[in-house]
Amino acid sequence: MTVPAQMDNIKAEAITIEERSPFQVVMMRFVKHRLAMVSMVVMIVIFLITILAPYITSYEVDELNVNNYFLPFGSVDQDTGRVHYFGTDNIGRDYFSRLIYAGRISLTVALLSVLISETIGILVGAVSGFYGGWIDSVLMRFVEFMLTIPTLPLLLIISSMLLRNENLIPIPEAVLKSVGSIMLLGPKDARNAILIVIVLAGFGWLSSAQLMRGTILSLREQTFVEASRSLGATDVWIIFKHMIPNAMAPIIVDASLGLAGFVVAEAALAFLGFGIQDPIPTWGNMLSATQQYMFDKPWLPLVPGLPIFICSLAFNYIGDGLRDALDPRLKL
């Protein structure tokens, strides 16, 4: 009588190999990519620091310490006893505080740009790939047209125009206020930052639209789409319920690489003098403002340069890790 019972046990063991959801599988693979994990931790720390900016820093962003220019690291303010951890810059502002606030603004700009450009890219790509025909032709010809124009020169023309004439694009007060509160900026300064986001996202969505379209084209022929349609699903349902979720893998990778690109692009615009303008700190414009001191006080440009480098590197690694984790062809 004991034999069948044993058999039952064996069967039960054979069946109960731990079942994992797709999410768990992806997470397990991602954790195995050691550099991506390290990057993830680094980015979480950086995000935490910038979120807690007002509590960590002891100076206002534009608080001038008159006559105390170029103070060295760790010097103490005589009157108030506050410490300039990273010294002061060329006009006596606390460098540490500016760096932290700048991180908040630079990262928000990058995140918003990615969010907007991926959203537009997903929608345009999905519609274009799903419907095909003349809609596809018109949308893709437009994307190709935008891609054939030399980007950086056009980017410079547009941002110079927007920065010199800020009212050109009306931005609702509510958006200004909410973005301003994330970046800890007044509405007027927030407008400047949002314009840069618009410029960056305006060019950023092109490649993700192409990516999305390619993925959708292959998904469209799958049987589950046919099945869904035979059940009477509407186009909108199929696009949002089946297409977009299934095409998310390349988009997520694209987004994390895009973050790296936007952090650098914002800095490059600032370096050329067409980015977010000075009293508002960003890593890019801190770097460009202090690059003239590279030769006698090299830490001034190095301090904002380093986080740009670290963030961009980290986002690249995270993207690489995600690509490996999300690729169904790779088996562990």
Add this chain to the structure above:
Amino acid sequence: MTAYLIRRVLQSILVVFISAVASYVLLSFAPGGPLSGLRQIQQQGRFKITEEDIARIRASFELDLNLPVRFSRWLIGVPRGPLTIGGKEYFGDVVVGCRKPIEAEITNSRGVQEIIVVGCKEEVLLKDIVGRRTSRGILFGDFGLSWRLLRDRPVSDLIESRIPKTLQLIGLETLLSLIIGIPLGIYSAVKQYSRFDYVFTTLAFMGSAMPSFFFGLLFILIFSILPKGAGLPYIPAGLSESVRNYTIPWIGDVIAGSAKDRTLHLMLPVAVLTILNIAGWSRFIRASMLDVLRQDYVRTARAKGLSQNVVIMKHALRNALIPFITIVVFTIPGLFGGAIITESIFAWPGMGRLYILALGDYDYPVAMALFFILSVLTVIATLLRDILYTIADPRIRLH
């Protein structure tokens, strides 16, 4: 194929035209421009500037003409006056612009004082612009006159003086990047997940994570400023040749403007651009090579006993040619446009630097000329790329 080519060329012309219109309109709406200084002088009241003076200055920059008229004169050099057929003039009374606009100061919704044009006191008619200085049109190779950088000198002079420097810089850099970057990418794909691949991938990521301006500044610091301060041999940075003779320890005296001097100045910007390019290009090559190596026909080639070298060089590489073509083809606009950021850092007197100077100084004829040439070259490169694709990979059909 022929039908496809004809259609593509027509499309390309349309693309160039639309982008020219768009950027021309954008630039002409950008505030500032050559008149911004005038307004300040007027407000300070240092000089007496009459309305007539302003009208004359506006006319000299063609700012008194309507935008479409200005654009058409810039593009193809017409209209230059009334249409003359058989000794009779037509359309002479058509209004093409405004000589003396009526301006009003208003306070906009955000409480900022603005000057806007509300009307026109004196109009410009087509017959008034006869005999005015005009370019023959950018399509016919006349880029017009510079507004600021070289006041009233042809834009083509500016371009001619700078293009050799950019060709030198970008040409050398592209050559080096191709020679080094492509083998690196292939090797790193063939030896995927080897130690070499890991190290190389990390270096390539670092290269692409480093903003080029930061990288350039670091190079100047490490190779120029620090060794110079320490009395070691250093590489001069900034400009394309030095103004005065100088001495570098160990290397000796360098005469300003000599071949040695120019070579030394070329080293840093070329190094920066090359390293950054290798970082990007070789990743690109690696990715497409990896993709090809996973294909069935590569496995078949291996299975029938071909050596690793033959498989890679004959079977895989040809199929991984596509990204290579993309890279090579798009160096064409790069050769003309230069490297905007790197040239700015090293004060390299090339085209990229010229573009930034033109935009910053409101020298719009220069900026537009560069943008126009650049977009023509980019479109040609795209067309060339698509044609080369079909040659490299007959499976790709153009239709």
